[in-house]
Amino acid sequence: MELQTIWFFLWGLLWAIFFMTDGFDFGIGLLYPFLGKNDLEKRIMINSIGPLWNGNEVWLITAGGVTFAAFPRAYSIMFSSLYSGLMLILFALILRGVAFEFRGKVDKKSWRNIWDISIFTGSLLPALLFGIVFANIFKGLPLDRAGVFQGSFFDLLNLYGILGGLLFLFLFLFHGAVWLSIKTDGDLHERAVSTAVRIWPLLLISSVLFLVSSWFYTKLYDNFFAKPAFFLDILLTVMALFASIFFIKRKNLFRAWFSSSIIIAGSVFFGIIGLYPDMLPSNISAEFSITAHNASSSPLTLKIMLIVVIIFIPAVIAYQAWAYNLFKGKVTEKDLSYDEAY
Amino acid sequence: MDIVLLSRLQFAAATMFHFLFVPLTLGLSIMIAIMETKYARTGEKIYLSMTKFWGKIFLINFGLGIVTGITLEFQFGTNWSRYSAFVGDIFGALLAIEASAAFFLESTLIGVWIFGWQKLSPKAHAAVMWLIAGASTISAVWIIIANSWMQHPVGYILRNGRAELSDFSAVIFQKFAVLQFLHTISAAYIVSAFFVMGISAYHLLKNQSVQFFTKSFRIGLIFGLIFSVFTAIEGDMHGVHVSEVQPAKLAAMEAHWETATRAPLTLFAIPDEKNERNLIEIGAIPGLLSFLGYHDINAEVKGLKDFPREERPPVLIPLFSFRTMVGLGSMFILLTIIGWFKRNRLLQSPLYLKVMLLSIPLPYIAIEAGWVLAEVGRQPWIVHGIMKTSDAVSPLAASQVLISLIAFILVYGLLGIAGFYLIIKNAKKNPVL
Numbered sequence: 001m002e003l004q005t006i007w008f009f010l011w012g013l014l015w016a017i018f019f020m021t022d023g024f025d026f027g028i029g030l031l032y033p034f035l036g037k038n039d040l041e042k043r044i045m046i047n048s049i050g051p052l053w054n055g056n057e058v059w060l061i062t063a064g065g066v067t068f069a070a071f072p073r074a075y076s077i078m079f080s081s082l083y084s085g086l087m088l089i090l091f092a093l094i095l096r097g098v099a100f101e102f103r104g105k106v107d108k109k110s111w112r113n114i115w116d117i118s119i120f121t122g123s124l125l126p127a128l129l130f131g132i133v134f135a136n137i138f139k140g141l142p143l144d145r146a147g148v149f150q151g152s153f154f155d156l157l158n159l160y161g162i163l164g165g166l167l168f169l170f171l172f173l174f175h176g177a178v179w180l181s182i183k184t185d186g187d188l189h190e191r192a193v194s195t196a197v198r199i200w201p202l203l204l205i206s207s208v209l210f211l212v213s214s215w216f217y218t219k220l221y222d223n224f225f226a227k228p229a230f231f232l233d234i235l236l237t238v239m240a241l242f243a244s245i246f247f248i249k250r251k252n253l254f255r256a257w258f259s260s261s262i263i264i265a266g267s268v269f270f271g272i273i274g275l276y277p278d279m280l281p282s283n284i285s286a287e288f289s290i291t292a293h294n295a296s297s298s299p300l301t302l303k304i305m306l307i308v309v310i311i312f313i314p315a316v317i318a319y320q321a322w323a324y325n326l327f328k329g330k331v332t333e334k335d336l337s338y339d340e341a342y
Numbered sequence: 343m344d345i346v347l348l349s350r351l352q353f354a355a356a357t358m359f360h361f362l363f364v365p366l367t368l369g370l371s372i373m374i375a376i377m378e379t380k381y382a383r384t385g386e387k388i389y390l391s392m393t394k395f396w397g398k399i400f401l402i403n404f405g406l407g408i409v410t411g412i413t414l415e416f417q418f419g420t421n422w423s424r425y426s427a428f429v430g431d432i433f434g435a436l437l438a439i440e441a442s443a444a445f446f447l448e449s450t451l452i453g454v455w456i457f458g459w460q461k462l463s464p465k466a467h468a469a470v471m472w473l474i475a476g477a478s479t480i481s482a483v484w485i486i487i488a489n490s491w492m493q494h495p496v497g498y499i500l501r502n503g504r505a506e507l508s509d510f511s512a513v514i515f516q517k518f519a520v521l522q523f524l525h526t527i528s529a530a531y532i533v534s535a536f537f538v539m540g541i542s543a544y545h546l547l548k549n550q551s552v553q554f555f556t557k558s559f560r561i562g563l564i565f566g567l568i569f570s571v572f573t574a575i576e577g578d579m580h581g582v583h584v585s586e587v588q589p590a591k592l593a594a595m596e597a598h599w600e601t602a603t604r605a606p607l608t609l610f611a612i613p614d615e616k617n618e619r620n621l622i623e624i625g626a627i628p629g630l631l632s633f634l635g636y637h638d639i640n641a642e643v644k645g646l647k648d649f650p651r652e653e654r655p656p657v658l659i660p661l662f663s664f665r666t667m668v669g670l671g672s673m674f675i676l677l678t679i680i681g682w683f684k685r686n687r688l689l690q691s692p693l694y695l696k697v698m699l700l701s702i703p704l705p706y707i708a709i710e711a712g713w714v715l716a717e718v719g720r721q722p723w724i725v726h727g728i729m730k731t732s733d734a735v736s737p738l739a740a741s742q743v744l745i746s747l748i749a750f751i752l753v754y755g756l757l758g759i760a761g762f763y764l765i766i767k768n769a770k771k772n773p774v775l
Contacts, residue, residue: 050453062445062446064415071430072434075427076424076427083738087746090412098406100405297506298507316446323450326462340457
């Protein structure tokens with residue numbers, strides 16, 4: 001396989017891992033005002049992701065960094081074209097991160113309220129906007145010959161874009177609810193489980209709508225018909241979707257969470273496979289599209305970076321798995337009694 | 343307003359705000375690792391309290407450093423897209439290596455350190471802080487290699503309308519990067535040292551937790567003394583290299599207009615850039631500029647007039663930022679030498695303690711001034727000699743950048759206030775022993 005193709009799928013993989021990991025952090029933030037009925041439950045919710053969210057967020061930095069290194073032209077056009085949307089995401093992530101750190105540091109209700117709002121909006125905006133942005137990329141952006149974006153932020157808020165936003169929202173809500181049910185017991189646990197069960201049909205509907213509307217709004221299916229083996233991705237995703245509710249009903253919550261991760265990765269790869277070799281298709285003219293071939297770095301840089309990721313990405317996965325394992329188990333009131341807890 | 347200026351202001355605001363937190367992270371992580379290691383080895387409770395007290399402040403600072411660092415990586419794409427497309431082959435690779443080799447490790451382990459007190463043995467917990475300190479340092483290495491490439495591009499060829507990598511080891515091992523890294527890291531240790539000394543001085547002045555803060559002060563003092571001296575000596579070497587590869591920067595920071603041998607150093611000047619002269623010059627020391635730039639009092643120093651007007655950096659800002667950096671740097675040496683003689687009778691030296699308390703902001707000012715000199719002195723180039731800053735901006739409407747700039751100022755302003763409040767609140771607390 002040529003270097004650009006390897007890098008194209010690595011690019012997709014890093015985004016998929018980011019959504020799989022930080023996705024449940026977003027979900028917790030989204031459920032936060034609704035499931036956290038009192039300060040204790042709120043604290044249990046944020047402490048359920050406390051040791052992990054920071055490392056999860058770095059997958060975004062790496063996805064961005066790798067886009068910069070391997071496909072500089074795609075990086076520069078993607079982030080300048082989607083300027084306002086990306087700025088909103090960045091501000092949201094800043095507020096969310098600071099909120100986790102700051103919330104418990106002053107014992108005043110008004111202080112906590114500020115950070116509670118930050119945690120919710122800091123999770124809502126990225127969830128929706130990443131969905132809107134990626135759906136619009138699948139659909140094609142108004143890029144001219146020079147790669148300049150001929151549109152505005154509001155053009156992104158079209159029907160297909162909004163469907164993408166809703167799909168991401170439900171993916172993360174479900175992922176977060178399942179995570180919370182793993183990490184809690186008692187009343188909060190019951191409510192987390194029943195929330196997951198109630199979100200599932202919405203996730204199913206938004207997935208079906210997205211798959212169907214992709215037929216009408218995008219060219220994603222062309223690659224699938226060219227190589228029908230790729231339909232396995234869709235099949236696997238749908239199977240994971242049904243497996244997730246099956247495992248929830250069976251109270252096998254870790255497997256449900258794993259299935260939910262597969263749904264997210266499968267959904268991202270549905271788009272990534274469909275896009276190839278385009279990274280940012282132009283809807284003005286196909287020849288203006290930014291592709292893995294016309295946007296890539298030199299072979300030397302691609303090779304060096306390949307060595308870097310072959311060494312470091314497995315290492316990152318290994319020590320993050322160690323950290324996940326270290327903090328497995330339910331978050332209890334005892335965990336909250338320690339001085340350092342959020 | 344002009345989009346180039348707006349984008350520069352936004353980048354300056356975002357970077358300078360981010361860099362309020364980075365130096366303390368770099369230095370305090372090592373000091374905390376030392377304290378925690380002492381605890382793990384001796385089991386003495388005082389070192390555990392020290393770890394926890396300084397650790398709390400460290401975490402607030404670290405959190406702000408992390409979240410403000412995320413925006414920076416994306417701002418190259420959002421606001422400097424032409425630059426990104428031109429240099430991504432080299433610069434992008436360096437940032438991606440930073441993220442995968444260092445940023446991941448520090449971000450994952452910070453959660454382990456915060457929440458791992460009950461899950462890890464004291465030794466393993468201390469080791470985690472050493473790893474955080476190490477990862478932060480490696481992170482700084484790659485970022486500075488990337489910046490050094492903008493200051494002094496090497497190991498590239500211009501091909502396909504962009505700078506492509508031709509020699510990776512030339513990029514990562516170049517002299518500019520080594521010197522700039524050593525200068526930045528040692529300056530960061532001064533920031534941390536004065537921070538620890540200043541807060542310890544506050545408590546010693548109140549005569550509370552004396553043993554605790556005397557120990558803390560001494561750790562800060564050792565760091566401060568070693569690195570104030572080191573930064574100055576190393577800065578001199580760095581200056582010589584800058585003179586060699588960026589002669590226009592040297593001329594600008596000295597408001598040196600006419601090419602001359604045995605060039606004098608002017609202690610203070612007010613430049614008149616339009617008429618290519620200085621309105622006021624005070625205290626010219628013959629030959630000193632030649633000596634500082636080339637270690638030879640008879641060396642020829644090229645004046646600004648010998649650079650084409652459109653390739654000259656602004657003069658006023660580099661001139662003042664250089665003097666601020668060097669002036670404060672000399673003061674740090676003096677203050678830490680005084681501290682060394684007073685180290686065994688700190689409580690009897692309230693005036694010195696007061697000065698040290700009030701000195702907390704000074705290394706911050708010095709280190710920011712140093713970066714202003716490095717970055718403004720590089721203008722009008724974004725990549726020295728090959729790409730101008732004015733050619734590097736994204737094709738955006740000025741209004742978009744104006745709105746985001748205002749948002750940055752508001753959000754960062756509020757975060758700054760909240761962070762500052764929390765750090766002060768925790769720093770003033772009498773530690774639990």
